[in-house]
Structure formats: C-alpha cells, structure tokens
Amino acid sequence: MLHSHKNDSVPxxxxxxxxxxxxxxxxxxxxxxxxxxxxxxxxxxxxxxxxSVLDPSLFPHDLAFATATRHYSLFAPFIAQLVRALxxxxxxxxxxxxxxxxxxxxxxxxxxxxxxxxxERSQRAQVYAVALLAAWYSLPIAGTSLLLxxxxxxxxxxxxxxxxxxxxxxxxxxxxxxxxTLLLRCVACLALAAAFHPLMATYAAGLIVALLVAKSPSRxxxxxxxxxxxxxxxxxxxxLQIIAPAESAAAIVAATSRxxxxxxxxxxYELLGLAGPLVVLVLLMRYARATLxxxxxxxCRASIAVGLxxxxxxxxxxxxxxxxxxxxxxxxxxxxxxxxAIMTILLGATLADLCLRWPRLRILPPLCITAMAxxxxxxxxxxxPASQHLELPWGAPTNPWSRxxxxxxxxxxxxxxxxxxxxxxxxxxxxxxxFRATAERSVLPDFSKDGGEAAIRPALATDWFVGMVAQKDxxxxxxxxRDTHLNPMHVSWLLLLSTATTSNPCPYxxxxxxxxxxxx
Numbered sequence: 001m002l003h004s005h006k007n008d009s010v011p012x013x014x015x016x017x018x019x020x021x022x023x024x025x026x027x028x029x030x031x032x033x034x035x036x037x038x039x040x041x042x043x044x045x046x047x048x049x050x051x052s053v054l055d056p057s058l059f060p061h062d063l064a065f066a067t068a069t070r071h072y073s074l075f076a077p078f079i080a081q082l083v084r085a086l087x088x089x090x091x092x093x094x095x096x097x098x099x100x101x102x103x104x105x106x107x108x109x110x111x112x113x114x115x116x117x118x119x120e121r122s123q124r125a126q127v128y129a130v131a132l133l134a135a136w137y138s139l140p141i142a143g144t145s146l147l148l149x150x151x152x153x154x155x156x157x158x159x160x161x162x163x164x165x166x167x168x169x170x171x172x173x174x175x176x177x178x179x180x181t182l183l184l185r186c187v188a189c190l191a192l193a194a195a196f197h198p199l200m201a202t203y204a205a206g207l208i209v210a211l212l213v214a215k216s217p218s219r220x221x222x223x224x225x226x227x228x229x230x231x232x233x234x235x236x237x238x239x240l241q242i243i244a245p246a247e248s249a250a251a252i253v254a255a256t257s258r259x260x261x262x263x264x265x266x267x268x269y270e271l272l273g274l275a276g277p278l279v280v281l282v283l284l285m286r287y288a289r290a291t292l293x294x295x296x297x298x299x300c301r302a303s304i305a306v307g308l309x310x311x312x313x314x315x316x317x318x319x320x321x322x323x324x325x326x327x328x329x330x331x332x333x334x335x336x337x338x339x340x341a342i343m344t345i346l347l348g349a350t351l352a353d354l355c356l357r358w359p360r361l362r363i364l365p366p367l368c369i370t371a372m373a374x375x376x377x378x379x380x381x382x383x384x385p386a387s388q389h390l391e392l393p394w395g396a397p398t399n400p401w402s403r404x405x406x407x408x409x410x411x412x413x414x415x416x417x418x419x420x421x422x423x424x425x426x427x428x429x430x431x432x433x434x435f436r437a438t439a440e441r442s443v444l445p446d447f448s449k450d451g452g453e454a455a456i457r458p459a460l461a462t463d464w465f466v467g468m469v470a471q472k473d474x475x476x477x478x479x480x481x482r483d484t485h486l487n488p489m490h491v492s493w494l495l496l497l498s499t500a501t502t503s504n505p506c507p508y509x510x511x512x513x514x515x516x517x518x519x520x
Contacts, residue, residue: 015123022127023106026134030102033373034138035151035380035389037431038094039402043152044434045069045449046076050090051440053080061417061442061490064460068453074195075155091393094153101157102137105149108161109133109345111168117349118293125291125353128365132348133341135373138380141337143270145260148340151380156337159197163204164341165189170208171295173215203306203335206233210302215295226305233309237317237327244326250465251458255325257447258455262320262328263311274336277343278307284343288350296346303339310335329456386429400512401430404495405438407508408515412493418443419482419491419518422471425449429512435495444471444489475500486518494518 039047049069052058053076059066070076079097083090113126139148149160166189173179173186186208194201206229213225247255259265284292285300292300310332318328348369355361381389387399397403401424408418418441425432425448435443444467445454454464470485475497477485482494482502494516496502498509506516 018123019107019110023103023110023130026106026131027099027103029373030106030134030137031099031390033135033377033380035384035391036095036098037384037387037391037433038091038098038152039391039434039438040152040384040387041150041425041432041434042154042449043150044437045453046154047090047094047437048434049076050079050083051437053077054083054090055440057414058440059436059442060415062436062445064463065445065450065453066436066442068457068460069155071457072198073155075158075197078196079153089393095393097153097157101153101161102149104158104161105137105164105341106130106134108164108168109341112164112171112299112342112345113349115168115171116292116296116299116346117353118291118296121353121356124356125349128352128369129345129349131366131369132372133344135369135376136344138376139340139344140273141340142273142333143260143266144331144333144336145258146334146337148337148344155197156200159193159200159204160337160341162189162193162196163201163207163338166193166204167208167211167299167338167342170211171299173212199330200334200337203310203332204338206309206335207302207306207338210305211299214298214301214305222301229305230309230312233313234316237313237332240326240330241317241322241324244324246323247325247458248461250461251454252323252325253465254451254454254458254461255328256320257451261325261331261455262318263314263333264319274307274311274333277336277339278304280343280347281307281339284346284350288346291350291353292346299342300346303342306335307339384431387431387433399429399431399433400510401427402433402438403510404508404513404515405433405435408435408439408441408493408495411507412439412441412515414441416441416493417489417491418493418495419471419474419486419489420444420446420495421474421497422447422468424495441493444468444486444491446471479503482518491518 037043046069048059048066052063052066079093083093086093109130110126113129117125117129137149138151141148150156166186169182169186169189172182190201190205193204210229213222213229216222216225255261281300281304285297289297313327313332352365355364387397387402388395391397397406418435420435420443421427424430424446425434434449445464447468450464451468454460470489474482479502494504496514496516498511498514502516504516504518506514508515
C-alpha cells in the first residue's frame with residue numbers, strides 16, 4: 001500500500017535548512033574520502049586549456065593539444081573569466097570549483113530523492129540516498145573509462161550535476177497539468193550543462209525525453225514511444241556512419257587505441273558493469289513501488305530504456321574494423337554515467353527505507369555506507385599511491401614526477417619543447433600526473449591523454465602519432481637514437497628516468513626522474 005507523502009514533500013524552511021546542511025557536510029566527506037588531484041588524468045587536460053586562455057603565450061609548440069578541450073565547450077573560458085574577475089589564483093579557484101560541483105551533485109541528488117521517495121521515512125531515506133552517492137562519488141562506470149565524478153575538475157564537474165538537476169525538474173512533470181515553469185527550468189539546466197559538455201548534455205536530454213514518455217498515463221503510448229525512440233536512435237547512428245568520411249591511418253590508430261569504445265574489447269567484468277545497473281533498476285521498478293512511487297518507477301523505466309538503446313547503438317555501430325568511427329567517437333555508452341547516478345540514489349533510498357522499518361536494522365544503512373566509503377578511500381589511495389591524498393593549493397607535491405614538472409615550470413623558458421616517454425602517465429608511481437598543465441610548457445603528445453584527444457578530433461591524429469612514436473621507450477634509447485627522433489621536431493629538453501643513460505647535461509635529478517637539456 002502506498003503511504004501518504006503529502007507532508008514530507010512540502011519544502012518547509014526547516015527541511016530546506018536540513019537539506020543544505022546535510023549536503024554541505026557530505027561535500028566535505030567527498031573531499032576527505034575521494035581526495036583531490038587537480039593536475040591528474042583529464043583534470044590536467046582541462047587545466048591546460050584554462051592556462052592557455054589566461055596566458056596565450058603558453059604552449060607555442062602544442063597549442064592544438066593544449067586547447068583541445070576548449071572545442072565546443074565554454075568550461076575553460078568560464079573558469080578563466082572567474083580567475084580574472086575574482087582575482088583568485090587558478091589553483092584556489094579549481095579547489096572551489098571542485099567543492100561547488102560536489103555540492104551541486106548532492107543537491108541535485110537530494111531533489112531527485114525528494115521526488116521519488118514515497119514513504120513515511122522519506123527524509124531519512126533521502127539522507128542515505130545522497131550519502132550513498134557521496135560514498136560512491138568516484139565509482140568507475142563499467143568499462144567506459146569514466147568515473148561517476150572525478151577527483152579533479154573537468155567539464156563534467158558541472159555538466160553531470162546540472163543534468164541531474166534537469167532530471168529532478170522533469171520528474172515533477174505531469175501530463176495532466178501545465179508545466180511551463182518546470183520545463184523552463186529543465187531546459188535551462190540542460191542548456192547550462194551543454195555549455196560545459198555538449199555530448200553529456202545530449203545524453204541527459206535523451207534520458208529526460210525517455211522520462212517524459214515513462215510518465216505518460218497510457219501504457220500503449222509508452223510502448224509505441226519506446227519503439228520510436230529506439231528506431232530513431234538507430235537510424236540517426238546509421239546516417240552518421242554513412243555520411244562520415246573515411247579516416248586516415250593515423251586517425252584509425254588513435255580511435256582503435258581507445259579500447260573502451262568497443263564492446264568487443266571489454267572484459268567480462270566490464271560487461272557486468274553494464275548489465276548490473278539495469279538489473280538493479282528492474283528490481284527496484286518491480287519491488288520498490290511502495291518506496292519510490294510513480295515518479296521513481298518512471299525514472300527506472302526511462303533509465304532502463306536509455307541503457308538498452310545505448311547498448312544497441314554501440315553493438316551495431318561501434319566496431320574497430322570500420323573505416324570510420326564517428327558513432328564510436330560519440331561513445332553512446334557514456335549515457336550510463338547518469339544511469340549509475342540514478343541507480344545509486346534510488347538504491348540507497350530503497351534499502352534505507354527497508355531497514356528503517358525495523359528498529360533492529362536501523363544501524364545497517366550508516367554502517368554499510370561507512371564501509372563503502374572506506375573501500376572507496378582505499379581504492380583512491382591505490383590509484384594515487386605516490387601523491388598526497390589532498391593535493392591542495394598551499395601544499396608542495398610529494399610525487400617526484402610532479403616535483404620535476406614544477407622545476408621545469410620555474411627553470412626553463414616559456415618556449416621550451418619537452419619530450420617524455422610516450423607512456424609516462426602509466427609509469428608506476430607517476431599517478432597519471434600531467435606534464436603540460438603542471439609545468440606550463442609544451443611537450444610532444446603522449447599515448448594516453450593526448451591520444452584520447454586525437455581519437456576524438458581526427459585532425460590531431462597525425463601529429464599525435466608522429467610524436468608518440470618519437471617518444472616510445474625514450475629512457476631506454478641511446479643519445480644518438482634520441483637525437484635522430486627528436487632533433488627534427490626541435491625538442492630542447494628531455495625528461496628521463498634517473499636510470500637512463502645520457503651525456504646531455506641534466507641540471508635536475510631527484511632520484512626518480514631527471515631533466516636534461518638537449519643540445520642542438
């Protein structure tokens with residue numbers, strides 16, 4: 001039997017205060033549990049883009065790679081403008097942006113939980129729903145090479161919360177009444193999300209369309225609409241595949257180097273990461289109606305539909321042997337990022353509501369969430385073992401690679417061009433710290449991060465391939481071999497492992513890596 005939820009759904013001042021206080025406390029928990037690494041992984045790509053806006057003289061040799069994240073996104077100009085307007089140093093503003101994105105994510109999750117949780121214990125269930133999302137903040141999304149949210153700042157730091165907030169507004173939509181204000185707010189959130197990350201906002205818009213279909217009172221209308229949506233997605237993908245031009249050999253190498261674009265290359269446990277959320281959502285839709293109500297079950301239906309459509313499109317059109325990889329480049333399985341967030345919110349609320357019915361089980365939700373938070377803390381420490389858990393603006397890095405990058409920033413000319421091993425970000429102890437953003441110096445493209453940009457933008461593929469090949473096993477080469485590869489590219493500095501043999505002068509050596517001048 002569905003319990004009355006009238007009183008709990010009213011946003012009284014006391015409930016608003018409690019919501020904001022709980023979200024603020026959980027935001028601090030996110031920082032402490034999941035850490036903060038502003039120049040690691042994709043964070044370094046976006047920071048380089050911001051730095052290029054703030055100082056156009058930077059990156060004279062690799063500007064196309066430094067500014068790759070600025071295409072179709074206002075994230076870098078937005079952050080740069082905030083730095084100028086507020087007169088706050090970029091490292092400090094990045095920390096504030098990270099906290100703001102985490103807060104907004106939890107607030108959006110709370111608004112979704114408010115719309116979905118329909119029980120007498122709704123407020124406590126909402127707390128646990130948001131707390132579970134905080135505990136799983138950096139959860140990997142199947143095999144997509146994405147995290148639910150990153151321990152650094154990217155465009156997704158804002159696009160994901162804004163997308164969830166748009167979903168929260170759409171949840172309140174009713175076909176039988178006027179919804180102009182709700183739709184306006186929903187569209188505004190989607191537009192802001194698209195300004196930061198157009199691709200992820202597009203998948204959020206698809207989920208909202210599916211949600212509006214799921215809220216239709218007619219099952220016949222729902223079924224026909226699901227079919228139309230699936231057929232439309234397949235036809236659109238087919239059209240893109242047909243009109244896409246054939247790619248160069250370098251572009252194909254870049255595309256196929258991103259294994260996570262292709263389901264055929266996924267491991268079995270990564271495939272379970274796609275099936276698992278859908279199974280959970282089916283179970284919630286079937287057995288948790290008393291807790292989730294109509295809005296919650298409609299959100300489950302919409303999420304399942306979007307997940308299945310994304311898998312279908314990927315299975316049909318994302319194949320490494322194709323001569324063009326336009327559909328694969330759009331990464332339809334990225335739609336699962338929002339599905340993971342929704343699954344977490346609804347699962348946390350449902351399990352908490354179930355335990356709260358019996359006094360003896362009320363201790364289970366906080367214990368389970370605490371245990372999961374500890375697991376995620378341990379996972380983060382294993383991911384960044386050589387770096388501080390919180391790389392805050394006022395602290396000096398402990399990672400020897402980061403220290404070397406900072407030396408390069410402070411002791412080499414702005415027009416210097418560096419070469420590093422093509423796979424330096426995956427070297428044990430390097431912790432995926434990015435050279436370009438930390439050192440603020442030009443560098444030949446690497447396999448991992450710049451390879452991802454080349455895969456998305458085929459125009460960069462040739463430069464990426466040439467630079468990546470020239471830096472392969474750089475520390476193992478002789479000076480003559482390095483000169484053969486790097487002199488035609490006018491490289492002026494090298495970053496090598498300290499064990500590398502070279503007769504070039506090396507003014508910096510910290511025992512792990514050394515920086516050497518490459519004499520012309």
